[in-house]
Amino acid sequence: xxxxxxxxxxxxxxxxxxxxxxxxxxxxxxxxxxxxxxxxxxxxxxxxxxxxxxxxxxxxxxxxxxxxxxxxxxxxxxxxxxxxxxxxxxxxxxxxxxxxxxxxxxxxxxxxxxxxxxxxxxxxxxxxxxxxxxxxxxxxxxxxxxxxxxxxxxxxxxxxxxxxxxxxxxxxxxxxxxxxxxxxxxxxxxxxxxxxxxxxxxxxxxxxxxxxxxxxxxxxxxxxxxxxxxxxxxxxxxxxxxxxxxxxxxxxxxxxxxxxxx
Amino acid sequence: xxxxxxxxxxxxxxxxxxxxxxxxxxxxxxxxxxxxxxxxxxxxxxxxxxxxxxxxxxxxxxxxxxxxxxxxxxxxxxxxxxxxxxxxxxxxxxxxxxxxxxxxxxxxxxxxxxxxxxxxxxxxxxxxxxxxxxxxxxxxxxxxxxxxxxxxxxxxxxxxxxxxxxxxxxxxxxxxxxxxxxxxxxxxxxxxxxxxxxxxxxxxxxxxxxxxxxxxxxxxxxxxxxxxxxxxxxxxxxxxxxxxxxxxxxxxxxxxxxxxxxxxxxxxxxxxxxxxxxxxxxxxxxxxxxxxxxxxxxxxxxxxx
Numbered sequence: 001x002x003x004x005x006x007x008x009x010x011x012x013x014x015x016x017x018x019x020x021x022x023x024x025x026x027x028x029x030x031x032x033x034x035x036x037x038x039x040x041x042x043x044x045x046x047x048x049x050x051x052x053x054x055x056x057x058x059x060x061x062x063x064x065x066x067x068x069x070x071x072x073x074x075x076x077x078x079x080x081x082x083x084x085x086x087x088x089x090x091x092x093x094x095x096x097x098x099x100x101x102x103x104x105x106x107x108x109x110x111x112x113x114x115x116x117x118x119x120x121x122x123x124x125x126x127x128x129x130x131x132x133x134x135x136x137x138x139x140x141x142x143x144x145x146x147x148x149x150x151x152x153x154x155x156x157x158x159x160x161x162x163x164x165x166x167x168x169x170x171x172x173x174x175x176x177x178x179x180x181x182x183x184x185x186x187x188x189x190x191x192x193x194x195x196x197x198x199x200x201x202x203x204x205x206x207x208x209x210x211x212x213x214x215x216x217x218x219x220x221x222x223x224x225x226x227x228x229x230x231x232x233x234x235x236x237x238x239x240x241x242x243x244x245x246x247x248x249x250x251x252x253x254x255x256x257x258x259x260x261x262x
Numbered sequence: 263x264x265x266x267x268x269x270x271x272x273x274x275x276x277x278x279x280x281x282x283x284x285x286x287x288x289x290x291x292x293x294x295x296x297x298x299x300x301x302x303x304x305x306x307x308x309x310x311x312x313x314x315x316x317x318x319x320x321x322x323x324x325x326x327x328x329x330x331x332x333x334x335x336x337x338x339x340x341x342x343x344x345x346x347x348x349x350x351x352x353x354x355x356x357x358x359x360x361x362x363x364x365x366x367x368x369x370x371x372x373x374x375x376x377x378x379x380x381x382x383x384x385x386x387x388x389x390x391x392x393x394x395x396x397x398x399x400x401x402x403x404x405x406x407x408x409x410x411x412x413x414x415x416x417x418x419x420x421x422x423x424x425x426x427x428x429x430x431x432x433x434x435x436x437x438x439x440x441x442x443x444x445x446x447x448x449x450x451x452x453x454x455x456x457x458x459x460x461x462x463x464x465x466x467x468x469x470x471x472x473x474x475x476x477x478x479x480x481x482x483x484x485x486x487x488x489x490x491x492x493x494x495x496x497x498x499x500x501x502x503x504x505x506x507x508x509x510x511x512x513x514x515x516x517x518x519x520x521x522x523x524x525x526x527x528x529x530x531x532x533x534x535x536x537x538x539x540x541x542x543x544x545x546x547x548x549x550x551x552x553x554x555x556x557x558x559x560x561x562x563x564x565x566x567x
Binding site: 101109123 | 294314318319323325327328331334336354358359
């Protein structure tokens with residue numbers, strides 16, 4: 001199947017807008033999971049562009065704490081009409097710190113880590129059963145890979161030969177309490193997925209065109225895309241800093257940081 | 263046909279489920295059947311509909327999360343694993359997928375209560391009603407006998423919401439007379455006293471029937487649907503009855519069981535429970551022996567009325 005996709009330039013522009021929205025959400029009274037939201041923005045923008053092919057592809061943000069990025073990406077991709085940023089975390093609105101199906105464009109509640117992967121596996125199976133095209137795409141964090149459920153689901157996906165499943169790992173190297181490498185490292189991550197029976201790709205997770213290209217085809221086995229990213233990407237004061245996991249800022253700082261995003 | 267062949271065999275709850283779903287699937291392509299390595303080697307659904315049967319291996323939480331996606335896509339997935347694994351190991355999947363998301367998944371859970379008997383503590387589940395009842399939106403059915411189990415499965419297949427069905431292991435029972443879908447309250451006998459047994463599930467209902475045989479003056483109300491919403495409606499019906507004392511018999515702990523819920527819903531009358539208590543059964547024996555060790559037997563039912 002070929003399609004005239006959105007140009008990479010347009011996707012980059014969407015990512016810039018999405019990052020600025022994420023910073024706006026960090027300036028809400030609640031703050032937000034800023035670092036992991038900024039690291040996953042490009043992946044989500046690419047994934048929603050893939051879903052725009054309207055072939056039944058479903059994107060699940062399994063690392064639900066990056067809800068700010070999800071809401072922003074849904075908005076810039078046109079799937080969510082209203083701007084979620086001014087409503088994030090507020091009473092009377094559904095833009096909670098972890099996403100729920102009450103938000104348009106979200107099917108599955110994530111935030112308790114691991115569950116989005118089996119949901120995407122089920123989606124891939126549904127597409128195959130119905131004879132349809134389309135992918136089940138789960139976007140996980142690398143810290144999230146410490147959850148056993150992720151690997152349980154990968155085992156099932158391989159056993160069921162779900163070639164239309166893609167697991168994208170936002171490999172930003174951080175987690176709540178520090179660095180993945182210090183807490184529970186993941187050496188040979190690609191080999192781990194390969195051992196489970198996945199095809200494995202490694203990519204710069206901020207190269208939207210490259211990420212998008214990896215979501216195009218269906219191979220013969222489930223596909224793991226290890227997307228190397230930077231926590232806090234796009235906002236130099238927080239880039240690569242473990243302390244950027246959860247951030248609350250004031251409006252002046254938000255305005256300054258948004259100007260830095262290019 | 264030999265005469266012996268005409269003697270019908272009553273199926274256990276889990277076998278009734280498997281047989282009924284396989285039959286329903288002949289005419290309903292939306293129905294899918296999932297197992298987590300506990301479906302046995304000759305599952306009727308697998309034999310009849312191999313393209314819609316999936317043994318996912320020992321992966322209970324994955325199975326329920328996957329089923330949620332399939333329900334989102336328009337299928338009606340039935341998943342089955344033992345009650346302790348469904349409601350405890352995969353409790354969060356049930357909460358998120360079936361509760362919060364409201365996914366149209368049906369979980370059928372054999373080995374509820376201590377029907378696993380000598381298999382031991384890991385295979386007992388005296389907590390499932392407490393767990394699942396606390397998730398709003400999930401219908402809970404505890405059918406008694408083959409006919410009622412089949413009726414529950416038919417209703418679940420025809421419906422669209424999340425359902426949890428608890429059954430025992432291998433015991434087979436003849437259901438109370440049933441016409442169509444199980445009623446909110448099946449008034450099995452009225453008795454003459456102001457005491458009414460309220461029976462839940464396979465063991466609770468068998469014990470209530472035995473107790474009524476000994477004490478015909480006792481009323482007997484059998485419940486099949488025991489989620490909080492159903493019990494709220496049951497409470498209204500019990501409140502309108504003439505009884506002033508209800509003795510709930512259930513193979514569950516007192517905490518979070520049907521008796522505890524009804525006691526809150528019908529505070530104006532006495533609601534007491536005969537149940538499996540708050541200890542950890544850890545000895546061998548058959549189902550009946552384990553139940554007796556827990557004080558869930560006829561003597562305790564009669565003592566409670």
